[in-house]
Amino acid sequence: MSLNLLLVEDDATLAAMLSDDLRGYDHRVTIVSDGGEALAAAGRDQFDAVVLDRMLPSIDGVSVLQRMRREGLTMPVIMLTALGRLAEKVEGLEAGADDYVVKPVDAAELNARLHALHRARQWITTDTDTIRAGDVVASPSQHRAWRAGKALDLSKTEFSLLCEFVRNADAVLTRAMLYERVWGFDFEPTTNVVDAFVRRLRIKLMADGGSDLIAAVRGVGYVMRG
Missing domain, CATH: 1.10.10.10 (Winged helix-like DNA-binding domain superfamily/Winged helix DNA-binding domain)
Incomplete structure (x- = not known):
């Protein structure tokens, strides 16, 4: 399943490597490097999911995510960060992240997590059980x-x-x-x-x-x- 992804990462080397890996799984990847660009791109284009670095210039990842949710942007978001302490994880989840992954990231695991989140958001309309x-x-x-x-x-x-x-x-x-x-x-x-x-x-x-x-x-x- 090919996904249209927004990758928000200010480390150009890491962003290039990660985007190449994700494109290897047949995903389309748009790369932006700061929080302001992330908000503009998320509001402008239809993405299936966002991979969002926590530490960003201008606007940090948590603030970006909070603004996305306030603006009604509901696409799945995986927060990607070097900060693995519990407090940072909880803060990211409370801000609206669907998943939280600590660097370094295995591309196969990230791909599996993206697919799982996307499947969960696809609604089936054939049954009426409540x-x-x-x-x-x-x-x-x-x-x-x-x-x-x-x-x-x-x-x-x-x-x-x-x-x-x-x-x-x-x-x-x-x-x-x-x-x-x-x-x-x-x-x-x-x-x-x-x-x-x-x-x-x-x-x-x-x-x-x-x-x-x-x-x-x-x-x-x-x-x-x-």
Whole structure:
């Protein structure tokens, strides 16, 4: 599957190497080197995904991503960075990144991640299955969700997390359960990525003035009120 990609990287050597690798997978790659150019390109052209360096001149990658999301640009974004500390990862995810990859990057892995994100965003329209909790409705087959009749713009992980809450409305889900069911881990990593994604999901559910449906259960996990 060929994708139209925006690569935002200020290291010219790395950008050239990475773009050559991605073109080797039959992708089309547009390279820009700073945050301002990234925002202009993302707003002008239709990209299937963005590979976004965190450390950029003029406007840093996190700020670029925040502005993209505020402007309604919803294409998948993989944040690419040399900063691998937990705080940086959480900041990137909370800003709206769909994935976070630490340099050096293996091209085959990056290609696989791009395909996974793109597949997750393609909606299937043949089935009509839905699950419901209160005024929240989700269609797993279509990868779509609504609250009070208004569509929610969710990433792959946010949608999977929402479905898990909807299926288990009024039941407490521990962090370990969410790690296993949403991320596929059979252990609990020493990070708070669950908390970061739950926070993002809560914000999106309340975007149009709705009440906060997801409550934290101290020391345990979270519960969605149906």
